[in-house]
Amino acid sequence: MSAGQLPRWVDYGLMPLLNLAAAFLVSGLVVLLIGENPLEAVEILIWGSLGWNEGIGFTLFYATNFIFTGLAVAVAFHASLFNIGGEGQAYVGGLGVAIACLALDRFVPWWVTLPFAVLGAAAAGAAWAFVPAVLQAKRGSHVVITTIMFNFIAASLMVYLLVNVMGKEGSMQPETRTFEAGGRLPLLQDVIPGLDFGTAPLNLSLIIALLASLAVWVLIWRTKLGYEIRTFGASPTAAVYAGISPVRITIITMMISGGLAGMMAINEIMGSQHRLLIEFVSGYGFVGIAVALMGRAHPVGILFASILFGMLYQGGAELAFEKPSITRDMIVVIQGLVILFAGALEHMFRPALIRIFSFARTPATEAA
């Protein structure tokens, strides 16, 4: 029935905005509750994230991470797979980046290292998603459970590697040596003249993230593999009928998803930290779930959602700095509310919108 459908601009535009507005409204109430002026808080948040060059730089830097992890979750969504292992896949992706950089940085320029780092990140992330994928495809172990388990395994593995295998000689820090120039991605402002983001670590990874977004769009909507992924996601029985192997699609999709999550490490490790260190993912993998939900699993939506979460990260830090009563934890609460309204309560406004728009429609469509 056409009654359940909404115009595209409502589905992809109005509804996320309404969700966001609701989240900010509730956040405003929370801010009010602790005795601060919500309007002032919003002003600091927006100015802090978009009002000055360095702020913009940080916002986009964070957004780059979210694009990768958001795309990762989105690709799996299209196959109705819920990959919540982005955290671990990104973490292990860092290993791939670090191995490429540590091996090459002293001998070649960064642009030679880069393809190896990208490949390493994607391969490591994909490998980390491979085991849960196989368990799901062949044994029916749910990926939600296994991927989250693999986050813990990744964390332990990385601690072990950084402490016992890859750590710097004579240092107590669980981290590798710092990469030389051959293992560092240039900052965006050093490549494109006229840009100035101050001390923000915004680097070439943003371009890679944008290319990845384009690639995901092509994959999902313009390739046969994408068609198979969407068919399997929408109706596994129809997929089998069409000769699409559920085992193959589950494994391939999860590996693409894991690979995208792994690529987040390029931004953090090769673009900013220039060494592999402990817990560098710090929640980006999880927030990627909210980004994908809010972006309706579409690369364009994910782009916007990533910028929004980048703003929350950067503007939130400014806010915590400016208003001592609004602590870092308060910012997490606001982020949580955005995730709640954009993710869990995604369809809260849908029935009302459907009612409004079915009234607005002309009765000419009445062909029962």
Place this chain on the structure above:
Amino acid sequence: MVPAIELRKIDKSFGPVHANKAIDLAVAKGSIHGIVGENGAGKSTLMSILYGFYRADGGDIIVDGNKVEIEDSKTAISHGIGMVHQHFMLVDNFTVLENVILGAEGGSLLGEGVAKARAELKRLEEEYELKVDPDAVVGELPVGLQQRVEILKALFRGADILILDEPTGVLTPAEADHLFRILRVLRDEGKTVLLITHKLREIMAVTDTVSVMRQGAMVATRKTDETSMPELAELMVGRRVLLRVDKKPATPGRTALSVRGLTVRDSRGIDVVKNVGFDLREGEIVGIAGVSGNGQSQLLETLAGIRRAVSGTIEIDGHKVDPTTGTVDPAEMRRLGMGHVPEDRHRMGLVTKFYEYENAILGYHRDPAYGKGAMLDLGAIRETANGEIGKYDIRPPNCQLRTANFSGGNQQKIVLAREIERDPKVLLVGQPTRGVDIGAIEFIHRRIVEMRDAGKAILLVSVELDEIRGLADRVLVMFDGALVGERPPETDESELGLMMAGVNREAAE
């Protein structure tokens, strides 16, 4: 006499869809009143209003001369209205007795209520000839008896008016006959029966009065003995309809599909297809008759490469295929020339949330015609889709609509067009007209016969005996996983019915 139920100007809209348009209906007490109409004519909506699932936007419901407000099924029951759903609302691992008292236990302790219920069941059983063992576990009963439990449930709650929604869809002809006998007893004992169906034969067989719905409106009410099937069909569709399929005798050619010793085991380890063997020749339609759930679905799925067999061989167009190995998949079977219109188009034949053009290539999406290498060529795909839309008169003629927005008949045409237009050697067709309205049924049947006349081999599985007898050139009867005999399509319906029920197997051979 005051009618048992009277509806006045009942109106109901779902968004832009006007499902019931000022419906007037009067059902005489102690009668069997049939309501017929195509899918989407608004029958189910009307009954749901009567039973309290939906509230009407306007109009009055009058029960026994009193205007009532039916808010939910509880008030419906309190006014003596009981419903037997198309899909039974029974707890499978409860006994008959437990199911009957469910929701009407009478107090927090079971003992007393159970004793009373047992006595009441006994009384109902005697009064209405509704024999069921009260201590049998419902899940272990055949569907015919499960339905009887549903009827008992309604009567136990004091229903004077029984609504039955498509009650014979899951029954064998014999079980259906039995149901009709029960309905007549109920009527003779003073109950009122409302029978919703799309099968005209049942209307003629059992009802006293019949009302016809079309596009949300009540278009006519007739005394059953003063009307005829062609008249009712015309009223339902709004134009003259050919009920019989027009076809010339078949001219079968060489064997296109040969099946030997096929046995299929399901996940519970039960053989659902047992040593099935048959030949299917070019230019003929072979129908597989059987009550649903006797292995036809699994047979079709195995032939299509979806399901693995434990033994047997399949030979299609001269290619031997081993269905027991994992190497046979639907893609491979398609390459060998097997087209497949699956029984369940919603779960299998279509992805309803896809655009129409995306479904036009489902299963054939790897074909280079729809894109070189890894890419899809949307232009070519839409062109194919539009061609099929024109040729099969798929409405609305827009390939960029979501498939869920097409009616059942048009969805079926999308599947049929896709499978037929790829020019398969063998076409497997499962339930081609299930949930399809009469106008589209005619079109679909004609296409299938045209396909046969073009020299294709067609295997037709249907639970509609009329459809099998009308379309097939040979009829194979399937019961409990095995083929129990072959008959010409002219064979007497009761004989086929007995074979389908597994009765008199030896005598039928």
